[in-house]
Amino acid sequence: MDLIVAAIRLLPPEPAHKLTVELACRFGAFLLPAPKDDPRLRVRALGLDFPNPLGIAAGFDKNARAYRAMLKMGLGHAECGTVTPRPQPGNPKPRMYRLPEDGAVINRMGFDNDGMEVIAARLQRRGNGIVGINIGANKDSADRIADYRIGFGRLAALADYVTVNISSPNTPGLRGLQSREELHRLLGTLIEARGLLKIPLLLKIAPDLDEAALDDIATEVLGAGIDGMIVTNTTIARPATLKSRHASETGGLSGKPLLESSTRILGEIRKRVGAKIVLVGVGGVASGEDAYRKIRAGASLVQLYTALVYQGGELIPRIKRELLRCLTRDGFASVSDAVGADIAA
Numbered sequence: 001m002d003l004i005v006a007a008i009r010l011l012p013p014e015p016a017h018k019l020t021v022e023l024a025c026r027f028g029a030f031l032l033p034a035p036k037d038d039p040r041l042r043v044r045a046l047g048l049d050f051p052n053p054l055g056i057a058a059g060f061d062k063n064a065r066a067y068r069a070m071l072k073m074g075l076g077h078a079e080c081g082t083v084t085p086r087p088q089p090g091n092p093k094p095r096m097y098r099l100p101e102d103g104a105v106i107n108r109m110g111f112d113n114d115g116m117e118v119i120a121a122r123l124q125r126r127g128n129g130i131v132g133i134n135i136g137a138n139k140d141s142a143d144r145i146a147d148y149r150i151g152f153g154r155l156a157a158l159a160d161y162v163t164v165n166i167s168s169p170n171t172p173g174l175r176g177l178q179s180r181e182e183l184h185r186l187l188g189t190l191i192e193a194r195g196l197l198k199i200p201l202l203l204k205i206a207p208d209l210d211e212a213a214l215d216d217i218a219t220e221v222l223g224a225g226i227d228g229m230i231v232t233n234t235t236i237a238r239p240a241t242l243k244s245r246h247a248s249e250t251g252g253l254s255g256k257p258l259l260e261s262s263t264r265i266l267g268e269i270r271k272r273v274g275a276k277i278v279l280v281g282v283g284g285v286a287s288g289e290d291a292y293r294k295i296r297a298g299a300s301l302v303q304l305y306t307a308l309v310y311q312g313g314e315l316i317p318r319i320k321r322e323l324l325r326c327l328t329r330d331g332f333a334s335v336s337d338a339v340g341a342d343i344a345a
Helices: 002-009 013-030 067-072 116-123 144-158 174-178 180-194 211-224 256-273 288-296 306-311 315-330
Strands: 043-045 048-050 054-056 077-083 096-099 104-107 130-135 161-165 201-205 228-231 252-255 278-282 301-304
Touching (some): 013 067, 013 096, 054 315, 067 130, 077 161, 104 256, 104 306, 116 130, 116 144, 130 144, 144 161, 144 174, 144 180, 161 180, 174 180, 180 201, 180 211, 201 211, 211 256, 228 256, 252 256, 252 306, 256 278, 256 288, 278 288, 288 301, 288 315, 301 306
Parallel strands (some): 054 077, 054 301, 077 130, 201 228, 228 278
Antiparallel strands (some): 104 252
């Protein structure tokens, strides 16, 4: 397995990613299922029973082709997408860069995906395991809120939860939907579209938000009555500590440099919403200790992606082992008991 990961890493980032997804799609059925998880890792959230808190973040399996393999590798859930109503190729290439010295990646993919109809057909046959779908708007859409409603209407019944992605930095103007007025309209539209359908609805936000924006988002989220938030997407910030020659590329920065800021925003959101909604911590998770920090900051679930680029699938069982050691060290009987421990303190 190490040799396969090393060989794939010799390819440029985007071809390497596509090959990884292709291999997972073609040969995932031959993978041996991961061992059953320790009961202490189980999480009840969003009305669902997660075998463990770890999931693959949106962006890895854009077109719902590899999620079965990711679940067999031991993840507790897989989030597909981002999916737009119409297919789109995304931004011009090259658009993805490894920053190995920094344990990071910069991407400006631009919601490249096969479109909701193709992806809906794939999700019809999805089988067991918790699968979420992440929805977005087409770049050239005249009415982006309508795009979210269309995507939700087509895909919601095929997933275990739906994430509304308004925080990608790679679709011009998209983050404007995080403003209070626009967010109020968007969430109201989606709550209306959901009707009596019992599907959890989550909002994914950016890490590049000030205190006033966090106040506004928390107020709108609680007022709308959605079920959760994913905190956070990639950042447009460029920390002075970055060493890679690609550090100045435009796009969203993910990986290790995002850990501190995303975890801080997670804690700030937890303070504002309390335990009223479920929080999913994303950004820079590369170890059990990192995942544990997200949990203590208020996350019931944790997602990762960039660290898998560098460490491969063996990272998944290692994080779970390390997370169990963290729980034991601090006297928690389960993941759920540790959620928000730092905020409560």
